[in-house]
Amino acid sequence: MISSDERATRDVAVIDVGSNSVRLVLYRLEGRAIWQVYNEKVLAGLGRDLAETGRLAPEGVVAAMAALRRFRAVLDGAGLAQVFCAATAAVREARDGRVFVDRVRAETGLVIRVLSGEEEAHCSALGVIAGQPTAEGVVGDLGGSSLELVRITDGRPGSGTTLPLGPFALGAPGPIDAPALSRTIRTRLAGAAPAYSAACLHAVGGAWRNIALIHMDATRYPLRIVHQYEMTGREALEAARFVAQQSRASLERMPGVTRKRAETLPYAALVLEAMVDTLGFARISFSAFGLREGLLLDAIPADIRGRDPLVEGCAAIGVRQGAAEHLGPVLHAWLEPMWASLPPLFEAGRDAVLLAAACRLADMGARLHPDHRADLALDQVLRAPTPGQTHAERAYLAAAVFSRFTAAQPSHPWLERLLSPERVRRARVLGAAIRLGCDLSGRSAGLLSQSRLALDGLGLLLSVEKGAQDLTLGEQTRKRLASVAGVLQVEPRIEVV
16 A cells, blocks of 8 residues: 555556566656656567467567566666556466466566456556546456456446457467457457446557557547547547558558557457447547556555546646645635636536646746746646546646736647637636736735635626735736636726725
8 A cells, every 4th residue: 555645756666467568667656646757668478379378478478577677677776665566367367377477576576466357457447547537438458368348437446357359369460360350359249248338438458549549640630649539439440440451561650550569459450349339339538547557546545546636637747847835726716716607618527627727737837938938838738648637628728828828819730629719718718817816916825815806797806805905006917807807808807805
């Protein structure tokens, strides 16, 4: 269990011994915020021969042992608080899996926890929840040898199942008879249909992330971030069929597809196609979080685990950039009454979460060059690896942070693709209101609490307590108030109470 001291920053590591890859990931934990700081993998292919021989592939064992010895050396120099080691389907199912685990311990000192199929599915679902707390539907984690399915309801994973539908279990990297293989996949899926049909599939696994990247390139999508990238069921079918029909040479020429990945990608595409057809998914949401992040979330104390990762992540970014630590929460409380009077533009409850997140980013441009601050801050927020936000929400927060530093209207190619005009306008309101709060108080949480901002029948009212009225003197405060009112298309006024 990871300590519940919320202020401490902790560096931890996960070693994931999978059927296809062996991976080391170093993470920094800041409360509920999970940051990946280093990632190294070797496509060892431990499960490559499993379907044929029932044993780990000898060349895969050699590659995996070399990788694990190197990882041990990296860990020795990292000074980590905790290391998690887990193995999945190939080691679990191979006749010589226990021999491999014992050899790893003898040669490296690493103690590998071999996950059961149910544990693997549970951790994969926890990982999706770690990156998207609002997730509902079914998690599908496609590894080299198996597919784990588990349903998420009300933010909690249910029981899971493991199916032999990983590429190696289907015959990879051999030649494909697509019609026959498709029938095999659908037969193996048929028993899961009653329990795992849902509106949304949360797709986990490197092969499926590659399919998402290929679809992004084909549609000229403006934001190359896989996490929470979405397709409709029809789009997923078209993308899967396109990939399944490509030769290995064609796949290798596609951005981000390695030679070894090209060997298994058509198998993954056929599985995705069959799942959409058989289980009836209307929407596919790709997750960059999975089993490894699930292991971490499971070890985080419950009081921290329940927090919102987007708000926590934005707070961590803001503090790291030099923001006053208490400014964000006080600014959030200051804006909340006014914000509650505006009609919501996002799904239930998300407007409030986005307000809290934006306020934690209020001062992130403090150390950026003032002539370029708005554009630099926008780019950082848009592309930061902060989980717990859709791509539209990313764009909204980025536009709000841009408007925090300038009255100019944001104009970027991704705006029209990701945000409606009304959401762009609301982001400008949010950024301008944060700018008003910061400039009014000189970024002092104590001074800001002596004023109020509200929308009423007469327009936008800034009220200050008697004794603090000098805060409203000067041109800048009135200019900032007028800027917020202008975007809202209401009249501004100031009162002393």
